[in-house]
Amino acid sequence: MGLKSWSLKRSPWIFHISTGSCNNCDIELLDCLTPKFDVERFGILLVGSIRHADALIVTGAVTRQAAPKLKYLWEQMPKPGLVIALGACGCSSGIFRDSYNIIGPVDRIIPVDVYVPGCPPKPEAIISGIVKGLGKL
Amino acid sequence: MEFSLKPLLYFLVFPGFLFTAVVGLLSSWVDRKVSAKVQWRVGPPWYQNFADIFKLLHKEIIVPQGSRFTGFLLAPILGLAGATLVSTILWVINLNPDSGFVGDLIVVLYLLTLPSLGVIIGGSASRNPLGGVGASREMKLILAYELPFIISIFTVVLKVGSILFGDIIGYQQVSGIMLRSPSCIVAFLVALICSQAKLTLVPFDIPEAEQEIIAGPFTEYSGAPLAIFRLTRAMMLFIIPVFLITLFWGGMNFHGWQILATCLKYLAILVFIILVKNTNPRLRIDQAIKFMWGPMTLLAIGGMVLAVVGL
Numbered sequence: 001m002g003l004k005s006w007s008l009k010r011s012p013w014i015f016h017i018s019t020g021s022c023n024n025c026d027i028e029l030l031d032c033l034t035p036k037f038d039v040e041r042f043g044i045l046l047v048g049s050i051r052h053a054d055a056l057i058v059t060g061a062v063t064r065q066a067a068p069k070l071k072y073l074w075e076q077m078p079k080p081g082l083v084i085a086l087g088a089c090g091c092s093s094g095i096f097r098d099s100y101n102i103i104g105p106v107d108r109i110i111p112v113d114v115y116v117p118g119c120p121p122k123p124e125a126i127i128s129g130i131v132k133g134l135g136k137l
Numbered sequence: 138m139e140f141s142l143k144p145l146l147y148f149l150v151f152p153g154f155l156f157t158a159v160v161g162l163l164s165s166w167v168d169r170k171v172s173a174k175v176q177w178r179v180g181p182p183w184y185q186n187f188a189d190i191f192k193l194l195h196k197e198i199i200v201p202q203g204s205r206f207t208g209f210l211l212a213p214i215l216g217l218a219g220a221t222l223v224s225t226i227l228w229v230i231n232l233n234p235d236s237g238f239v240g241d242l243i244v245v246l247y248l249l250t251l252p253s254l255g256v257i258i259g260g261s262a263s264r265n266p267l268g269g270v271g272a273s274r275e276m277k278l279i280l281a282y283e284l285p286f287i288i289s290i291f292t293v294v295l296k297v298g299s300i301l302f303g304d305i306i307g308y309q310q311v312s313g314i315m316l317r318s319p320s321c322i323v324a325f326l327v328a329l330i331c332s333q334a335k336l337t338l339v340p341f342d343i344p345e346a347e348q349e350i351i352a353g354p355f356t357e358y359s360g361a362p363l364a365i366f367r368l369t370r371a372m373m374l375f376i377i378p379v380f381l382i383t384l385f386w387g388g389m390n391f392h393g394w395q396i397l398a399t400c401l402k403y404l405a406i407l408v409f410i411i412l413v414k415n416t417n418p419r420l421r422i423d424q425a426i427k428f429m430w431g432p433m434t435l436l437a438i439g440g441m442v443l444a445v446v447g448l
Contacts, residue, residue: 003191004195006188006191007187007189007191007192010184010185010192011185011188011189038178040173040180041179041181043181043188043189047352048347048352048356049351049356051199051356051358051363052358052359052363054192054196076199078199078360079196079197080196
C-alpha cells in the first residue's frame with residue numbers, strides 16, 4: 001500500500017449536500033459526528049467547503065432545482081473523490097419516484113460509488129458505507 | 138566567501154522546516170486529542186495530521202477562474218517560509234545562546250506576522266466573497282492584537298535592556314526567569330491571550346469562523362496549497378509557545394533533566410491554549426478589537442509601568 005492510498009484512506013473529509021431530502025438522513029449523518037459514534041477516530045471530518053472534500057454525501061431525491069447544482073458541485077470537487085448516495089431517496093428516488101418535480105436518483109446526474117439504503121440509514125450503516133467506498137480509492 | 142551547507146541544513150532540516158513540521162503536526166494532534174477528551178470522545182490517532190497533509194498533497198489543485206494565479210499559489214509559501222525562519226532563529230539561539238548570532242526580537246516580531254499576511258493575500262486573491270470577508274477580518278485581528286502583544290514583549294526588553302535574544306536568555310540564566318517579577322507576569326498573561334489571537338483559535342477564530350463563512354480565506358483552496366496552510370498553522374502552534382518560553386520562562390534548556398522541564402513548559406502552555414479554545418464562544422470582530430485595544434492594552438501598559446518602577 002503506497003503513501004497515497006494510505007493517506008487517502010486515513011483521512012476522508014466529507015461534504016454534505018441535501019438535494020431535497022426530508023431532513024431525516026441529514027440528522028442521521030450528523031449523528032455520526034456525535035461523541036457516541038465519533039467518526040474523527042477514523043479521520044472523518046465534516047468540512048464546509050467542497051474544495052476540501054474527499055467524499056460528497058448526497059441525501060434526498062434530486063429535485064429539478066437541485067440537479068444542476070449537484071452536477072456543478074461534483075465538478076468543483078478535487079479528484080480523487082467519492083460520491084455516496086444516502087438513504088432510499090438518494091439511491092432510487094424512493095416514494096417520490098413518480099413525482100413531477102423529481103429528475104431522478106443521484107446516479108442519473110453524477111456517478112455514484114456507494115449506495116447506502118435505508119429510510120433513514122443507521123449511523124453504523126453510513127460508517128460502513130464510507131469504509132467500503134474508501135476501498136475503491 | 139566560502140560556501141557552506143550549514144545554514145541550509147539549519148533552515149531545511151534540524152531546527153527549521155522538517156523538525157518544526159513534525160513537532161507541529163504532533164502538537165496539532167495533541168490539540169485534537171485534548172479537544173476530543175474535553176468533549177467526551179476518543180479522538181483521532183497520533184498519525185492523523187500526517188495522513189491529512191499527505192492526502193492533501195495527492196489531491197487535485199484547483200485554481201478558481203478569475204482568481205489571481207500567482208498570488209493565490211504563492212501566499213501559502215510566503216507563510217510557510219516566515220514560520221520556518223522564525224523557528225530556525227529561535228532554535229539556533231536557544232541551543233547556543235552565546236553564539237553571537239545577530240537575530241533580534243524585531244526580526245522575529247516581523248516574521249511572526251508573515252503567516253497571517255499569507256492568509257490575507259491568499260484570501261483576497263481567491264476571488265471568493267467569503268475569502269474576502271475572512272481576509273478583511275484577519276487584517277482587523279492583526280491590527281487588534283499586535284498593539285498589546287508588542288507592548289507586553291517590550292516589558293521584557295525594558296527589564297533586560299537589550300533586544301538581542303542571546304542577552305534575554307543570558308539575563309534569565311543569571312538572575313532567574315522573567316516570570317518571577319510581577320511586571321512580567323502581567324506581560325506574560327497579555328502575551329498568552331494575544332497568542333490565542335495570533336493562532337486564530339477560539340475565541341479569536343473570527344477569520345475562519347466555520348459556521349458563518351465556511352472556511353474564510355481557505356474556502357477556495359484545495360490540494361497542496363491547503364496542505365501548506367494547514368502545515369503552517371500546525372507549525373505556529375509549536376513556534377508561538379517556544380517564543381513565549383524563550384522570552385518569559387527561561388528559554389529552552391537541553392542539559393540532562395532540563396529536557397523534561399522544557400517539554401513540560403511547552404505542554405503546559407499548549408494545553409492551556411487548547412483548554413481556552415474549548416471552553417469559550419467566538420467573539421465578534423468588533424468585540425475582539427474592543428477587548429484588545431481596551432482591557433488588554435491597559436493591562437500591558439500597566440505591566441510596563443511596573444517594569445519602569447522596577448518591579
